[in-house]
Amino acid sequence: MKMIKLIARYIRKLLRSKSGIEISYSKYCPHLSERKVIKHYLGDQTRIGMIFDVGANVGQSALKFAKSFPEAAIHSFEPFEANFNELVHNTRDTAPIRSHRLALSDRNGSIDVLVDNVANSEWNSITEKRQVEMKRSSDFSKESVLLSRGDSFCEVQGISGIDVLKIDTEGHDVEVIQGFQGMFETGSISSVIVEVGFLKDQTHGNFQKINSYLVGRGMQLAGFYETCYFESGKCEYTNALYIIA
Secondary structure (H helix, E strand, O other): OHHHHHHHHHHHHHHHHHHOOOOOOOOOOOOOOOHHHHHHHHOOOOOOOEEEEEOOOOOHHHHHHHHHOOOOEEEEEOOOHHHHHHHHHHOOOOOOEEEEOOEEEOOOEEEEEEEEOOOOOOOOOOOHHHHHHHOOOOOEEEEEEEEEEHHHHHHHHOOOOEOEEEEOOOOOHHHHHHOOHHHHHOOOEOEEEEEEEOOOOOOOEEHHHHHHHHHOOOEEEEEEEEEEEOOOOOEEEEEEEEEEO
8 A cells, every 4th residue: 555655755856857747635534523623723632622613504514523522512503593493403412512592793782683494494694795696585473583693692691712713603703703803812712614795695604704814813714615617617605614823
């Protein structure tokens, strides 16, 4: 096996030097919920004890995190009633997961929103753009959603640090991040996983704004994972991983 790898490496080098052809390969496409990915960046000796899953939908990510980090406490946030009820149901046998019907944001309070009536909808968002689009739908209902800054939530819960902060809120991601300003400034968040879009994309967190904010508060971009493209070749979204510098 070692000889085969050496031969393959020699062939790649030969092609690159003689013809300019670069051959790359990947054994698999890793997910950011996998233990070894996070451990690679934060260190094998790091204890992952606190995970926030912001925009939990029905618990897909929370359950993966619980499997990868059984020792961690996981706080899942889902503001929309139908999805929240499904989240509670799906995670009822997973003790480390605590579910909160709450939208983390850059302010405390509440907001009335329109909600897609499709089961397990990933279309719901409290962003203005998504709310305008929802009005064009023929099947929606109204709900009141509680808002909380991440800093406020952590203060009430007595949480002093977050090892993994995962954010996927369909365009409200910048506001979620800004709500943790105090914790970022004290270096209390070790890593951030956030779904981002580019250019004029308003349905995912704006990469330029998010990158500027996080880098300005002591984080560094580690890489992109699970990138999705349109058929045209346009990048629809990707998951960006940031770690404390």
